Amino acid sequence: MRPVGLFVFPLLLLAAGAMSCHNAGEADPGGAAVIFDTDMGNDVDDALALDMLYKYMDEGKIDLKAIVLNKEGLAGPEFLDIMGTWYGYPDIPVGIIRDGAGCVADSTAYTRRIADMKTEDGLPLFGRTHSGYDACPESVDLYRKTLSEARDTSVVIVSVGFLTNLARLLGSEADGYSDLCGKDLVSRKVKAVYAMAGSVSDTAHHEYNVVGDILSAQKVFAEWPTPIIISPFELGMQVCYPASSIENDFGWTGSHPVVEAYKLFGQMPYDNPCWDLTAVLAAVENVPEYFSVSPSGRISVTDAGATLFEEGGGNRAYLFMTPEQAAAVKSRLISLVTRPVGHK
């Protein structure tokens, strides 16, 4: 990997790194607009990443406009309802995907099991606000609605799963929400995408979020008009969330959906890599203390699912970390995730 070099700080500003910075430091009222695109259910890092977004909401740093699923099934939206209800943000719109490539119909890793948890009295352990999850809008429709209502060049997308929704958005036609086709709507409204995707240092590693829908990944990296900054597989591997924190740092509350999900997802004690958490952290707090950013360039995806970075001629970049940065990131992630929720 290349050293940091002098390109880092211009890229941070031009590629919408620091979300507090637009128009020479003017802050977005209510926080910067974010859309979270997740395959919630097959790894617990999505749940931890969403916890972080709610904490940033508590701080007023972001305005989480929508959560869109890129994984099929109804356990996902039900789990998102449980999360939103628990954290005090029950009305953030949720989109679901139908006919998603590479998706399984449901998840038994933790989303369904959290939804099925009961109290000693046989009541649901976690509350819900909504029902009838199959009536949620299609993710692409929610993207188009949300983007059409946003200020120009204001929306940051955090993508931590398959790239199916983003590819469909690019290919979408004008509709009742906007006269713009998908690519033009993205070009006008989206500031940048932060994506947990790919592997840069090991091109023989075909990363899960890419191989789950290779055609969509190829389309997005080739055609997406605004910057994409990836948090590659190897970066998430550098920081693991400690089981000791899950076991010891949540005495401030009773049943906690993310803590319970973590305990269900793997055999405790285990330290889970922070793939999706680093993408969220970079989208909101992309500072040199935490991350280094490659020079800008192009990313292509092979038919087998390898991600190839080529410097120059594009607006793609990847994140990397020194051991010192990884230690700082780990400390920051633990402090955010363990921080009590405002209303608890």
Ligand SMILES: [Ca+2]
């Ligand atoms: Ca994920």
